Each structure stands twice: as structure tokens, then as C-alpha cells.
Amino acid sequence: MKYEKVDCIDAGTEYCPCKLAEYGQCLICSQCQGEILCDCLNWKGVCIYQELYNNGNKAKEGRKTFKCHVKEALNYDNKLLVIKFKAPHKLIIDLVRPGSYIFIRTTENTYFDIPISIMNSDVENDIITIAVEIKGIKAVKLLDIKTGGSIIIRGPYWNGVFGVKNIFDEKNNKALILARGIGLAPMIPVARKLISQNNELQVVIDKSPFKENFAKEFLNEYNIKISENFLLDKGKLSDQAKRIIKDALEYGTNYIHIAGADILTYDVINYLNKINRNDVSISCCNNFKMCCGEGICGACTARFSGHRVKRFCKEQVDPRSIFEERRFI
Structure with missing residues (x-):
């Protein structure tokens, strides 16, 4: 049986409990889901049910x-x-x-x-x-x-990146960032965090479909290895990207951040599986459609086997689990 950790990006913050808890749909708290027993999926040091009760069974003030x-x-x-x-x-x-x-x-x-x-x-x-x-x-x-x-x-x-825990866990190691297109923007805070944690960072940029490297202003602030290459070729992971990943892994890299479209993340995960490197930690951009940002409207939801529905504007997951058992119809 495979264990999948469930986490909510807002749990324990000033915005918790939210409207989901108020209406019995909290991602974490079993009692806020209508259950009798306390079976918190991921304890954040704060009892969500108690916070909801203390607030008159109403959600905290929103953004x-x-x-x-x-x-x-x-x-x-x-x-x-x-x-x-x-x-x-x-x-x-x-x-x-x-x-x-x-x-x-x-x-x-x-x-x-x-x-x-x-x-x-x-x-x-x-x-x-x-x-x-x-x-x-x-x-x-x-x-x-x-x-x-x-x-x-x-x-x-805060849920614009999946695998945030992997980012915070990566310290005093070697890391690789693969960034393409508009993914160059959310890459910058990830790069800054990795550098602050004393990681040796390699950044590979694919400007497509833009002509300019609009992230240059912020990347130039750091003494890191930056190169440009095509990461996708006709919708598939390019040979150059495969070589870059393979060389990085041989150099001792054990963490990869993928800043681009889902197809790039999907292909990188498949390539790592193909070369039997499931031990490599991954984080990636959250490309699910957002509308309300609070898990209410359903625009960010995806359905998985077992009739599970995940609200990806709030739910924090490991990137590999996003593409496993996903229902596409």
C-alpha cells in the first residue's frame, strides 16, 4: 500500500480555518469533515477544529x-x-x-x-x-x-509550486533548475531559497516562446551556473535536456525543480523513471486553472482513482503523485 501525504498550504496560517472547513470540506481535519474522531492528516501545531469553534464555526477573514x-x-x-x-x-x-x-x-x-x-x-x-x-x-x-x-x-x-517541502529540505547539496517560457518568473524565488540554503545551483533556461530572458535582472544577482538550451522538441523532452539531466545526476545532483508547462514536468518524471532515478527529489510549477484561490469554485480540481477530488489551489503534493492514477475523462 502506497502512503500519500496530504497537506494544505494554508493550514496553521492566519487564513485557517477557511470556507472549506466552515462547510465541512477541510483538507486536513477529520472533524471539520463531519467525522466524530480526531484524525488530523498533517498536524501543523494548531487544531483547526478548535480554531473553527473559537471563531463561532465561521471561517477566518479571507485575503x-x-x-x-x-x-x-x-x-x-x-x-x-x-x-x-x-x-x-x-x-x-x-x-x-x-x-x-x-x-x-x-x-x-x-x-x-x-x-x-x-x-x-x-x-x-x-x-x-x-x-x-x-x-x-x-x-x-x-x-x-x-x-x-x-x-x-x-x-x-502560496500554492504556486508543488513539492515545496522538497525545496525547504534541500540544503548543502547540488540542485538543477529547468525553466521554460513564463516559468522563468516563478523560478526566481525557488532559486533564491536554494541559494540561501547553501546549495550549488545549476540553471538551464529555454526562452521559448519569448525572445528575451526576462529573468536576467534577478539571476545576475547570484554567482550561479546559467546556460540556455532547448528543453522541449516537438512536445517531447529534448535530447539536450536528457543529456543535461544525466550529466547533473552523475555530478551528484539529487534535486530538480521544473519551471514550465505540465508536459515538461511529465516528461522529466518519465525520463527519471526510465533511468531508474526515482530517488531524485522534484518540485514543479502548479499549472492548474485557478479562479477563486480558495478551493470553492472547483476550477483547480482534478479527479483521481478512488473517486478522490483534489483542490490544487490549496492542496500541496509531491509532483510525481499528480500524474499517477489521474483520471483524464
């Missing part, structure tokens, strides 16, 4: 919305928009950790909310940097953002 001043907006051929904006200091601190993201929009209409990963959170100057790939109606609307204008944000949210 707040802020109107922020745009310090700089860089438009790359209407395909990529990099935005730097001023934000409250506490929010800046909350968004430092790997996997942090926010919802952004330009109007008061909440239908235009877009979940965007944090590229950089500058706690000294209270500046947040994000990068947006311009696709779809919501993203096109963001092209209205200009330097000196304003932006409406909601946050903080």
Missing part, C-alpha cells in the same frame, strides 16, 4: 484586496508584460516564499482576476515584480497597465 501604484510596466511586443508595483510591507514579506502568487486585475470587476506567480518580492523597497504572458481576454486587458498607473491585487496565496 484582502489592495490598489497598488505601478512603478514600471515593460511591454515585450504585446506577448509579455513585466510589472513592478508598490505594495504594503506585510504583503511583501508574505510573498517572499517559493510558490507565492496573487490575483491581479485592472478594474473593480472581479471577473477579470488573473492568478500570477511572484517573480520577485523586494522587502527593502516594498516592490513586487510579476511577469504575465499575454494570452486570453483577461491578459490582454492588462496591456492597459502603464508606468505610473494602478493595479488591483488580492493575496497572498
Whole structure:
């Protein structure tokens, strides 16, 4: 029998218990799920049921919305928009950790909310940097953002990366980051955390489909090995990527972060399985569709064998388990 650890990114934080607990759908607490016995799946040092009871059986106050001043907006051929904006200091601190993201929009209409990963959170100057790939109606609307204008944000949210525990566990080792496309943005907080934990870091970048390495400003702050290569070839893991992974593993690397589309993560996991390296720790981008960010709307849900439903805006999992027993119909 295979044991799968279940975790909620919000458990034990100021936003717990949430609406899921209020309506009997908590990811962690058995009693908040309507059970009689206490069988907490992942103890975080706080009793969620007790917190719910103390709060009058109501969820804690949710994330707040802020109107922020745009310090700089860089438009790359209407395909990529990099935005730097001023934000409250506490929010800046909350968004430092790997996997942090926010919802952004330009109007008061909440239908235009877009979940965007944090590229950089500058706690000294209270500046947040994000990068947006311009696709779809919501993203096109963001092209209205200009330097000196304003932006409406909601946050903080933290489940933008799967395998966060693997990132925090990686210390004094060798690590490899494979980043492609817009994945270069959420890669930066992961790289910073790994470097702060005294890891020897190798970063491989595939700029496709962009012409610019828009992460260069932040990568140049660190003395790390950076190279550019094609990671995908006709929807499959490229031969260059396979060689890079193999060489890194022979060098002693035992952790890989994959910052890109699901197909890149899926192919890397399959390649590691093929060469019998299931011992390599992995983290990756959370590419599931986000809408409310609170597990209520169901946009982020995926169904697995055993009639299990996972809410990936909150549920923290190991990347390998995402593609196992998943129902695609």
C-alpha cells in the first residue's frame, strides 16, 4: 500500500480555518469533515477544529484586496508584460516564499482576476515584480497597465509550486533548475531559497516562446551556473535536456525543480523513471486553472482513482503523485 501525504498550504496560517472547513470540506481535519474522531492528516501545531469553534464555526477573514501604484510596466511586443508595483510591507514579506502568487486585475470587476506567480518580492523597497504572458481576454486587458498607473491585487496565496517541502529540505547539496517560457518568473524565488540554503545551483533556461530572458535582472544577482538550451522538441523532452539531466545526476545532483508547462514536468518524471532515478527529489510549477484561490469554485480540481477530488489551489503534493492514477475523462 502506497502512503500519500496530504497537506494544505494554508493550514496553521492566519487564513485557517477557511470556507472549506466552515462547510465541512477541510483538507486536513477529520472533524471539520463531519467525522466524530480526531484524525488530523498533517498536524501543523494548531487544531483547526478548535480554531473553527473559537471563531463561532465561521471561517477566518479571507485575503484582502489592495490598489497598488505601478512603478514600471515593460511591454515585450504585446506577448509579455513585466510589472513592478508598490505594495504594503506585510504583503511583501508574505510573498517572499517559493510558490507565492496573487490575483491581479485592472478594474473593480472581479471577473477579470488573473492568478500570477511572484517573480520577485523586494522587502527593502516594498516592490513586487510579476511577469504575465499575454494570452486570453483577461491578459490582454492588462496591456492597459502603464508606468505610473494602478493595479488591483488580492493575496497572498502560496500554492504556486508543488513539492515545496522538497525545496525547504534541500540544503548543502547540488540542485538543477529547468525553466521554460513564463516559468522563468516563478523560478526566481525557488532559486533564491536554494541559494540561501547553501546549495550549488545549476540553471538551464529555454526562452521559448519569448525572445528575451526576462529573468536576467534577478539571476545576475547570484554567482550561479546559467546556460540556455532547448528543453522541449516537438512536445517531447529534448535530447539536450536528457543529456543535461544525466550529466547533473552523475555530478551528484539529487534535486530538480521544473519551471514550465505540465508536459515538461511529465516528461522529466518519465525520463527519471526510465533511468531508474526515482530517488531524485522534484518540485514543479502548479499549472492548474485557478479562479477563486480558495478551493470553492472547483476550477483547480482534478479527479483521481478512488473517486478522490483534489483542490490544487490549496492542496500541496509531491509532483510525481499528480500524474499517477489521474483520471483524464
